[in-house]
Amino acid sequence: MKQINRIKLGLAVCTILLTGCTGIIAPKEVSTVQKKGATEFTAMANAKVYEELDFTNTADYKAVSRGFIATWPDDQILDANGNVVWDFKQWDFLGEPNEKIAPDTVNPSLWRQSQLNRKHGLFEVVPGIYQVRGFDLSQMTFIRGEKGWIVMDPCVTVEVAKASYKLVKDHLEDLPITGVIVTHSHVDHFGGIKGVVTKEDLEKGKVVFIAPEHFFEESVSENLMAGNAMSRRATYMYGNLIPKNEQGSVGGGLGQTTSIGEITILEPTHKVIEDGQVITVDGLDLTFLEANGTEAPAELVYYIEKYKALCPAEVVNHTLHNLSTLRGAQTRDALKWSKVIDKMLKTYGEKAEIMFAPHHWPTWGNEEIVQHLEGQRDAYKFIHDQALRLANQGYGPIEIAEKIKLPAKIGNEFYNRGYYGTVNHGSKAVYDKYFGAWWNGRPSNLYKLPTVEAATRYVEYMGGEDKVLKMAKKSFDNGDYRWVVEVLNHVVYANPENKQARYLEADAMEQLGYQSESGTWRAYFLTGAQELRNGVVVAPAPNTASKDMVEALPMTNLMDYLAVLINSEKATDLDLIINVKLTDVNENYSMTLKNSVLNSYEGLNKSANTTLKIKRETLNKIILGETTLTEEIKLGSANVENLEGLNSFLGSLEKPDFWFNLVEPIKSK
DSSP: OOOOBTTBOOOOOOOOOOOSSOOOOOOOOOOSSOOOOOOHHHHHHHHHHHHHSOTTOOHHHHHHHTTEEEOOSSSEEEOTTSOEEEEGGGGGGGOSTTTSOOOTTSOHHHHHHHHHHHOOEEEEEETTEEEEESSSSSOEEEEEOSSSEEEEOOOSOHHHHHHHHHHHHHHSOOOOEEEEEOOBSSGGGTTTGGGTOOHHHHHTTSSEEEEETTHHHHHHHTTOTTHHHHHHHHHHHTTTTSOBSTTSBOOOSSSSOOOOSOOOOOOOSEEEOSTTEEEEETTEEEEEEEOTTSSSSSBEEEEEGGGTEEEOTTSSOSSOOOSSOTTOOOOOOHHHHHHHHHHHHHHHTTTOOEEOOSSSOOEESHHHHHHHHHHHHHHHHHHHHHHHHHHTTTOOHHHHHHHOOOOHHHHTSGGGSOSSSOHHHHHHHHHHHHHOSSOOSOGGGTTOOOHHHHHHHHHHHTTOHHHHHHHHHHHHHTTOHHHHHHHHHHHHHHOTTOHHHHHHHHHHHHHHHHHOSSHHHHHHHHHHHHHHHHOOOOOOOOOOOOHHHHHHSOHHHHHHHHHHTBOTTTTTTOOEEEEEEETTTTEEEEEEEETTEEEEEESOOTTOSEEEEEOHHHHHHHHTTSSOHHHHHHHTSEEEESHHHHHHHHHTBOOOOTTOOSSSOOOOO
16 A cells, blocks of 8 residues: 555555455565474473274365366466466475374374365366366365356455466366356455356356445455454464464365455456255356355355255365454454354255365365264354353453364364364354453453553562573473463563564474464464564565556545544634545535544535545556556546645554554554
């Protein structure tokens, strides 16, 4: 995003983070303080995993390779300018599924999952249904219609979607796209759509585009208001800042990582609004169920009678999913999630013979499908019910998370392991859904000191930094890494310059990462350790504010986002009414800034003391950073009545710092 300073509007204020699973960034890897290997405690903890889970079960290894046809002929997928969009070879260190055992620095269960997710290529699910897997965080499905291909979920970027389609044309049939299904409103399921179809294809009726009700609105607006913080946290969650190796990221659990390329969007021609809705696409009848408010605010699942095939979208996976994401998002409803899976069971449980999804590998056989659906339904229901049972006994979210463990019968199933979401933070999400996350109901936690002030007092009460470090070293030597991180966090927040504390906390955090079964927990811990050792390394910030996204962004959403950027102190004495006339689309809006609050409205305000006349097309270019308001005023393509008033408004906007600290105090401005 462009720096906001008075007349250099930025209205380029929206780096739009759209997804439950993005955070695209090209890191500058820096390692001034070296990583360390696994301690004996970590090696023992990881070795114990082999005893707890049935690694002799090779069903997933067979399933992930079943139906292999071919893969991309090169090591990388490139964009038109030769930039790397997807790199297959970055995961070579993992080896093939079941080929290499996990090193001591990786939880064997996560290692197994990453080996499975790494498998890439074009696969036959059943004659007539094919998938391109391992080219992105998500995967594309191609379903044979009477005249062409029906595509489901065209990945994150245009380049990956094009490559996947080319693979299908080269090795199956060179047929046109006749339909597109997008299962939900996260960018890894629609971003590549213009790699396979155009807006004209939809307008001329050549292609049917099906999505859940509210898909377009949710896709464009999701996470806009809190996008900066979510995006920064996503750099941790998806391991964007750490290398891909045995001491870094081994994958995200849901998939390996996200592609880096062009993100697009189109508006659907057909919306799924109710259970049992049938839409015929290219001679194929698809029957839909509504799943809004589960894994995404807008989501659908569907069944193809011809193939006896069920697509559960991202409601059912080969991992436990997030009820609350580490990057931050609105908390999801575990109860509704379980009930939607139950709805699938009741509707299709007796007849589905194939289950395929936009992540992971398919499941074949009715018995296996039913077991998977029942097991995952009960996992989410168990977490929901037991979290509330304990909450109603007075326990807070941290205590609840320590007490809840899935019954072995479902908890030891690999598809219910915490590779992405976990039972631990899932149970905390249930508490958050019902009670809010900030307080556990105890008076002592109602009015706590801010982190830095509390840390300073803790360290003083514990006898000073040296004494805390000495005791923390003993705890580290005993393998008590959780406690080391907690206690040294106080020292670092009290004195960020204490390198001994930073390095020892990093060492402990690193071991927690090595032991984590969750790919996202691992990435979070290892990134935290890296920043404790080396500080924040500024890299190109993630930006999914593509042309399509900006053009689709409603003006009302943009004005609401501007309100979040108002610095209340700078705006204290301002009393402004600003009209905005979008001359090319004949739309008018107004904003009032008073009491340090920005309110916005459709339509003009007769009492306005400032007016901006501009084309929406020009405004989009400003948002994209292709021009500035200053330049457009000079060119005469933007006109301002009362420039001083507009300057006052722009001067009250405060762009958030993307690279804010997460392992030490936020630096004051």
